Amino acid sequence: MxxxxxxxxxxxxxxxxxxxxxxxxxxxxxxxxxxxxxxxxxxxxxxxxxxxxxxxxxxxxxxxxxxxxxxxxxxxxxxxxxxxxxxxLERAGASAVRTSIDGWLENISMMQATTEVRLLSFEYLNAGPDIASALELDDGAEVQRSVRVRTLDGVPMSYLVCFLPADVGRAFDAAALASTAMLTLLEQAGHPVASARQTVSATLAAPDTAQALEVNAGAPLLEVRRIARSADDRAVQYIRALYRPDLYHIEMSMTRKAGSDGPLWAAEEGTS
Known part of the structure; x- marks a missing residue:
């Protein structure tokens, strides 16, 4: 030995x-x-x-x-x-999607071109308080809910739970969502996304999510919650995306600049 x-x-x-x-x-x-x-x-x-x-x-x-x-x-x-x-054991480096905080629409377009998506569920239901608030709807308003898994090189990387106002969602059906990117469907429905606000945090995989992402229950995940708005400032999409941190990285370049209270760190424009 x-x-x-x-x-x-x-x-x-x-x-x-x-x-x-x-x-x-x-x-x-x-x-x-x-x-x-x-x-x-x-x-x-x-x-x-x-x-x-x-x-x-x-x-x-x-x-x-x-x-x-x-x-x-x-x-x-x-x-x-x-x-x-x-x-x-030694492990070969896994492919991973790298995205930046800014350039969100460009990042989503890149992801759609390099990954595949599988539709797990598609339904209409009455929104609870959290979903209604995110989409600026009345409590109990009808919304479309879909659950998808996005894969990279055949490996599940993200678990996507998406809500749309019912009148927006009824512009397409489950078959269209299974074959066409959500942003494209929103644009075709007359609601092109013009802006979005998102938060990034950490969470643990629940059993159903863990099974879909092929990880262990309780495994750490990256959680992104995003509200997308159309050009007329209407909230048209609320999504909760759970990512495997080994397959999805958020990157940011920063520069140290002088400020009134001393040196500050600021994100560079065009971070990637």
Missing amino acids: NVAAYSVVEPCAPTRLDPASPVPLYQQLLVQLQNRIDSGEFGPGTVLPGEFDLSRDYGVSRITAKRALDELAEAGLVKRERGRGTRV
Whole structure:
């Protein structure tokens, strides 16, 4: 055995798991270990803590620790060998979509050209308070709701839940949405998107979302909420998009500039 090819990492203070969570403990542990691998804390060649150490550090049974390690191995992230432990494997860099904060319409057009979309559901329903507020409608107003999954090189990268006012949505049907980009359909319906406001945050994958994105329940996701407006300033689309952070990156270039209160960081125009 070439000892120089291996390294053993002493476990840092782990985040305690939540027994009250609907996400099983082995999946919570699996997500934490995967995050530590993705962050580089456990690099290629590193031998992970064993079942006994994980069960002690995270307060779970050895069966739970074993299942988490076994699933990491099934996912191709580690290799388990008797007498040699669980070793992190080298991984080829995955393709990823990179987008910027500005140039949103151009970014969406680029994504439509490089990815494929699958329609999971399409329906009309009465809007709850949050959706009605986002679309500036009365509570209970009818809206179109669609759920789509966008894939990159055959791998699911985003889970898109979209709401439109009913009169806007009825300009097209499910078959059109399954084959044509939403922005194109809105334009054809006489509601071309002229502006949008979005927020970016982080969330955890619920079981149904995790299944659609082929990740573990409780895995971290990038969440984008966006309200798009037409040229007459009408809110015509509200979308909640959940992205796999390994396949979707938001980038921003910044410049340090002098300000009245000292140097400030400002986004460069045309960030990409």
